[in-house]
Amino acid sequence: MIEPIDLHAFADGELNSVDRTELQAKLDASPDAVRELESIRNLKALLKRQAQEVETRESWKHCVGRLDEIDKARRVESVVGRFAPALCGLFLFTILVGGLVARRHGETSGPKEYVSRLLPFRSSSESKQDKDEAEWLTHLFNQVRQSRIHTFHVLKVNGYIADGIPVTRMSLRDDKGDLLVLLLPKSVDFGELTPMAGHPEYTSGQYGQTNCVARSNGASTTVLLADRPFDELADAMTDIPDSFVTITSHRPVK
Numbered sequence: 458m459i460e461p462i463d464l465h466a467f468a469d470g471e472l473n474s475v476d477r478t479e480l481q482a483k484l485d486a487s488p489d490a491v492r493e494l495e496s497i498r499n500l501k502a503l504l505k506r507q508a509q510e511v512e513t514r515e516s517w518k519h520c521v522g523r524l525d526e527i528d529k530a531r532r533v534e535s536v537v538g539r540f541a542p543a544l545c546g547l548f549l550f551t552i553l554v555g556g557l558v559a560r561r562h563g564e565t566s567g568p569k570e571y572v573s574r575l576l577p578f579r580s581s582s583e584s585k586q587d588k589d590e591a592e593w594l595t596h597l598f599n600q601v602r603q604s605r606i607h608t609f610h611v612l613k614v615n616g617y618i619a620d621g622i623p624v625t626r627m628s629l630r631d632d633k634g635d636l637l638v639l640l641l642p643k644s645v646d647f648g649e650l651t652p653m654a655g656h657p658e659y660t661s662g663q664y665g666q667t668n669c670v671a672r673s674n675g676a677s678t679t680v681l682l683a684d685r686p687f688d689e690l691a692d693a694m695t696d697i698p699d700s701f702v703t704i705t706s707h708r709p710v711k
Contacts, residue, residue, distance in 0.1 A: 459483050459490045461497075468497045575619045575639055575680070576626075576664075608632070609696070636693060639680040644673045656691045674699050 459480065466472050467480050484490050612628040612635070625640040650660030650671055661670045664682060670690040671680045681694050 459487065459493075461493070464490070464494050464497055468494060468501060575622070575624055575641075631693065633685060633689065634683065636681060636683040636690075638697065639678075639682075641678040641680070643677065644675050645671075645678040646673070647671055653687060653691060655688075659691055659694060661687045661690070670694055 463472075463476075463480055467477065467484075472480065484494065608631060610630045612630055614625065614627045616623065616625050618624070622641055622643060622645070627638040627640065629636045629638055647660060647662070650662040650669070653659045653661045653670070659670050659672050661668070663669060667682050667684055668687055668690055669680060669682045670687060671678060672694055673679075677699055679694065679697055679699070681690050681697070683690055683693075
């Protein structure tokens with residue numbers, strides 16, 4: 458018995474010379490196989506006559522383009538897959554370094570920026586009322602100070618709003634020179650200032666080239682600035698009572 462697939466191969470001329478000779482011998486001995494072969498040939502001829510030619514060049518061009526894109530994508534995926542662990546590690550390292558830099562920048566620059574927002578005021582010429590108020594505050598200041606180490610003289614006092622915070626700004630003078638005091642009726646965390654050795658209740662830093670010491674008790678904040686060592690500022694701060702913040706906060710804002 459001849460297999461149908463062999464008859465199709467014989468009709469299409471796909472057999473080599475040896476197989477073709479063997480199959481021809483079988484056909485010569487089988488009239489039924491010959492009729493089957495003729496049916497196959499007639500069917501192929503009919504299909505060839507009836508089949509319509511379809512234009513496939515454009516479709517094939519699109520297929521080739523798509524295959525090229527897939528090939529490129531696979532090459533990229535291969536490269537990415539090969540270096541993915543290293544790239545992820547580099548990305549994580551960049552995030553960590555960026556976070557540390559931002560944190561360090563915040564620690565070093567944040568407080569100075571905040572202090573600068575509390576010092577926008579530039580005083581104008583003094584009136585007699587300003588002088589009288591300064592003399593009154595000088596007397597009051599030295600009455601409520603907590604020791605007799607410092608005697609303060611109030612040179613000028615101004616009240617204003619800075620960054621939404623009521624601020625009383627006082628220019629003082631003691632036996633060591635001039636000081637600037639900022640009194641705030643709320644607790645302010647300056648962040649960049651660091652605790653002082655020997656004075657854990659104070660924090661210190663710099664505004665420009667001027668040393669700065671701050672104290673916050675939860676309800677008010679006092680900031681002292683002067684061109685003198687931090688320890689001397691801390692000593693002066695001890696003579697500025699927290700109650701003075703409350704007294705001066707009731708002054709009218711100009």
